Amino acid sequence: MISTESRPRLAAKARLRFDRKSSRYMLLYPERGLVLNPTAADVLQRCDGLRTVGSIVEELAQQYGHEVPAVEREVMTFLQTMTDRGLVLAEV
């Protein structure tokens, strides 16, 4: 399970790519890809295995001017989905 202490990183099979056609980031992995909304892209770009989920949430809350608890809920839900799909690895 993802916690605020986790240090998420992209799985070896997953790679971010900026898509000129849609002006969105895509997360590409074997045979598939996800077109990311801007928030999802901001989160995944920070999944470097160094930052904790807590620090990613703080950065984004500051960047968007939103409350930390709301951003935390959104980020945790998203990262849990991504780890369940094997696209993000979360080590504590």
Next chain:
Amino acid sequence: MSEPARPYTLVAELTYRCPLRCVYCSNPLDYGRHRDELDTETWLRVLGEAEDLGVVQLNLTGGEPLVRDDLETIIAEARRLDLYTNLITSGIPLRRERLARFRELGLDNVQISIQDTDAAGSDRIAGRRSFDRKLAIAGWVKELGFPLTLNTVLHRENLDHVADIIALAEQLGADRLELANTQYLGWALPNRAALLPTQAQLTRAREVAAEARRRLRGKMEVLFVTPDYYTDLPKACMDGWGRRFIVLSPAGLVLPCHAAHTLPGLHFDSVRERPLREIWADSAGFNAFRGEGWMPEPCRSCDRRETDFGGCRCQAFHLTGNAAATDPTCHLSPDHGLIETARLTAAAAPPAPFIYRTARRAG
């Protein structure tokens, strides 16, 4: 017709040559006639044209892509274009140094096929001793830091081994396991009586795979692809004709699927003669089965027509002689009896001998 959808994936069939002789090979029966392979320069040009059209995924396949000695150049260009590049290989012939070089050049993923869980069963399908070598190469893939996809094509001789295939994939550290049942096109069609499983085999294997998918969630992706012959509803073959995929044949024909050039009366263009963008938008072969205008009843008024896009045109042709017919795997098709008969035969028949892939067959 309105502007066609954007292609996301280029399936680059770099060659039809292959050291293996698998009895379900998806290459055409007359592949031996197509010897005139595109040169390196043309492949590099086409990769750029594909990326410009919107392609983000590149599958390097064949035949066996490793037999091309310009694979390094092609991988490097794909990386320069920021394409997600997947090498789909039997692993034969490959040295560790060459694989390490692919890693340096930016190859993203390696997919290796194994035919069964032991050398005897696997080599019997491949028509050549290869199993032990494949396991060694799968090990290199992980040691070099690549993600590994393991692919096993399923049929009546190995469907009962699915639990062991999953265990082997775990042992090899696979990130993804494709358990893909044989689809009965290419070499699999003349071998159908030897390969088609029974319903009972399929049901058991599907349950084993579903259990593994739950258990391995987040660690290893487990895919199980049911054969069309047992779904009673057609698949959205290639996500619909000319919607998401471009397949480029070794000689340069631009195709909506890897078998489209086995359909009579359709014209497909070559990248030797026209730019890819024009072919994608205008080629008669691509437009033949785009949209719904071509559909007969019961497809035309069917609720699923935007789900399955009418199923597989190649299956329709190779079973009924008419590429525009309703896919016979659909229970609503007037030709569905052909599928039911094949299933009954599979349940009753003793195994038939294999016909191995060979370049000498005229088709």
